[in-house]
Amino acid sequence: MTDLTGGKIVVQNTDELPKFGNEKFASQILADETIGVENVSVGVVTFEPDAEGSRHVREVEEIVYILDGVAEIITDNETYRLTRGQAAVIPPGVYHKHVNAGTEPLRKLWIFAPQGPEKDIREREVTGS
Incomplete structure (x- = not known):
């Protein structure tokens, strides 16, 4: 295990982190291997009203926790x-998409276990900080 933090607690301020995505939805990565975290990655995604992600599947567990707003997770069989x-815990191999089903911005905490999908998030356009 490589300790990138020098044994110190890392505090992340979302006002200062880059946003990866677009004007409809964007993620901020709070913790992953870049700061020495192993096995999981954690972030926050904000969906503007009427925004939805594309249908996708992950090879890892995806856990989402709703901070603000109303979300729908749509699978092939259920909403x-x-x-x-x-x-919600979304098992590996389940095709799904995320939708802001409310009239206010939707904010969700996400966790990927093990790490992996955050690398794809980092490849998205940087929308600002």
């Missing part, structure tokens, strides 16, 4: 509606 304070 799950989540509101502030609710969480």
Whole structure:
């Protein structure tokens, strides 16, 4: 294990982190291997009203926790509606998409276990900080 933090706690301020995505939805990566975290990656994504992600599948577990707003997670067979304070665990291999089903911005905390999908997020356009 490589300790990139020098044994210190790392504090991340989302006001200062880059946003990866576009004007409709963008993620900020809070923790991954770049700061010495192993096995999981954590971030926050904001979806503007009426925004939705594309249908996708992951090879890792995806955990989402709703910070603000109303989300729908749509699979091939079901639609799950989540509101502030609710969480969902999406198993590997499940095709799904995320939708802001409310009229306000949707903010979700995401966790990937193990790490991996955050690398694709980093390749998206940087929309600002």
